[in-house]
Amino acid sequence: MSVFPLQARGLIADIDGVVLVDGEVLPQTRELIRHYGASLAFVSNNSTHTRESLCGVFRAAGVDVEAGQFFLAGTRLIYSAARDFPGGKALMLATESLRELAREMGLSSVSASSWRDVDLVLLCRDTEVSYARLEGAANAVRSGAPLYCANHDLVHPGKSAVYLETGCFLALLGAVHPGLQPRVFGKPDPALAFDALRYLKLKPEECVFIGDNLETDAPCARAAGIPFLHVGGAEGLPLWAFVGSA
Ligand SMILES: [Mg+2]
The missing domain is CATH 3.40.50.1000 (HAD superfamily/HAD-like)
Known part of the structure; x- marks a missing residue:
């Protein structure tokens, strides 16, 4: 009991x-x-998963939850960006599931080399981040593109190690552009x-x-x-x- x-x-x-x-x-x-x-x-x-994909992780472990029970910084960021920049062109540092959600919400994902043409930069916990995307994001925010960031967290904990979080990327962009003023959702x-x-x-x-x-x-x-x-x-x-x- x-x-x-x-x-x-x-x-x-x-x-x-x-x-x-x-x-x-x-x-x-x-x-x-x-x-x-x-x-x-x-x-x-969390800015790695959508509500549905994270719900799937719980269900696979035998925990009977609904996607609607999850309130996540990453998905809130995507919803807000789609509302603020309808049809906007975004340089996205995000996992494929969140990039797909952004596309479903009407945002278009642009390549890192097109950083001069973006309406905004989306920063989530991109577990497949590349040098080119980080460099594109840095140049975009230096040239004035708004930055939407999921959270300030540097790490989240495991039992014996830590996992790098979105705040690490934010710190990098802030080092390149000290005047950075991100909108943070978490x-x-x-x-x-x-x-x-x-x-x-x-x-x-x-x-x-x-x-x-x-x-x-x-x-x-x-x-x-x-x-x-x-x-x-x-x-x-x-x-x-x-x-x-x-
Ligand atoms: Mg926690």
Whole structure:
């Protein structure tokens, strides 16, 4: 029998370092789903996956979730870019699944060598990034192209190593162009948490936000008025202590 010390009606959970470690969904995540059902939303700075592809990772691990339960910095960036630059030409540093989403939303993906012609640069956690695309992005932002960036994070944690995050690319572009003023979509900005609250149809005080990052998750929860519990990572409560043994 699992132990749920919290009586919150809804749960908002960070993903990396909390329910997903080294690419594997922690088995206790199934307990969260059993307890909260549709009153669970995931809020993440993930900019590798679409909502559908990340949902597929969870389902493959036997966790029964819906794509609508995921609120991700990368997809929020794509939606915003498509709204702000309808039919725009974008130099995209992003995985193929996010580039495909951008194309579905009406944006066109231009080659790195066409950096002079772009309307904006999209910066996500591009796990297949190339020198040419980084150089094209650097030249585009130096020449004044707006930069939409998924998050500031430098890394996200694994059990014994870290994974490079979007903020590393942002730091590189900032070194080349010190006046860089990106629009950043991920936590600690509370927009994703507000999206999750609208989905849950709950008030902030009716939910609990669990996350492993005190520099992004905690201030995001605070700005949205959601009580925060430090879960995951080296310092936080382990998920098994929160939900009991799987
Ligand atoms: Mg995290």
